[in-house]
Amino acid sequence: GNSVTQMEGPVTLSEEAFLTINCTYTATGYPSLFWYVQYPGEGLQLLLKATKADDKGSNKGFEATYRKETTSFHLEKGSVQVSDSAVYFCALGGGFKTIFGAGTRLFVKA
Amino acid sequence: EAQVTQNPRYLITVTGKKLTVTCSQNMNHEYMSWYRQDPGLGLRQIYYSMNVEVTDKGDVPEGYKVSRKEKRNFPLILESPSPNQTSLYFCASSFRELRNTEAFFGQGTRLTVV
Numbered sequence: 001g002n003s004v005t006q007m008e009g010p011v012t013l014s015e016e017a018f019l020t021i022n023c024t025y026t027a028t029g030y031p032s033l034f035w036y037v038q039y040p041g042e043g044l045q046l047l048l049k050a051t052k053a054d055d056k057g058s059n060k061g062f063e064a065t066y067r068k069e070t071t072s073f074h075l076e077k078g079s080v081q082v083s084d085s086a087v088y089f090c091a092l093g094g095g096f097k098t099i100f101g102a103g104t105r106l107f108v109k110a
Numbered sequence: 111e112a113q114v115t116q117n118p119r120y121l122i123t124v125t126g127k128k129l130t131v132t133c134s135q136n137m138n139h140e141y142m143s144w145y146r147q148d149p150g151l152g153l154r155q156i157y158y159s160m161n162v163e164v165t166d167k168g169d170v171p172e173g174y175k176v177s178r179k180e181k182r183n184f185p186l187i188l189e190s191p192s193p194n195q196t197s198l199y200f201c202a203s204s205f206r207e208l209r210n211t212e213a214f215f216g217q218g219t220r221l222t223v224v
Contacts, residue, residue: 043215051210095204095211102152
């Protein structure tokens with residue numbers, strides 16, 4: 001069945017450091033891929049998405065590229081801020097069929 | 111404002127005492143889901159609904175019930191809560207189309223069963 005594997009956290013970075021959170025997936029067909037972010041005390045919200053191979057999703061300085069050949073959708077940001085501290089979820093599918101990874105907690109220190 | 115509203119946000123209850131967590135969305139979404147979030151396990155789907163009066167089990171439905179009498183509401187019912195149902199619960203909704211469709215989440219309900 002479909003599944004998502006993302007790197008375990010927590011990830012701790014200093015402000016302005018480069019961020020990568022790895023995500024790989026197993027799926028039949030060509031699902032859409034998503035990154036959701038959960039800020040403390042809140043629900044998940046969509047950060048970015050990509051719907052086909054080689055698509056790049058981007059938002060708020062974050063980006064991720066749908067790599068079919070490596071079945072990956074790694075999240076990157078060039079310079080993190082304290083306000084980026086949150087839990088990040090990689091997901092595939094869409095709608096009520098969305099499958100989520102376990103989440104990666106990011107701490108950014110000033 | 112488009113939103114998914116859950117109530118209550120926090121709940122402490124005792125084993126066996128029936129409870130209901132409400133969920134309401136104002137976006138006219140067909141699909142609604144309930145998830146629980148546990149450390150190291152990510153989000154696991156409990157139940158989902160494709161439309162009014164249409165519900166189905168997700169990955170972890172044991173001990174839960176749902177109903178969908180109106181399009182906007184999708185309550186989660188725990189008939190006899192047990193401590194292993196202590197968790198953070200999220201309601202989500204989305205449009206019918208599966209592909210490309212983001213899910214909109216409520217703010218969560220933190221449930222403790224003692």
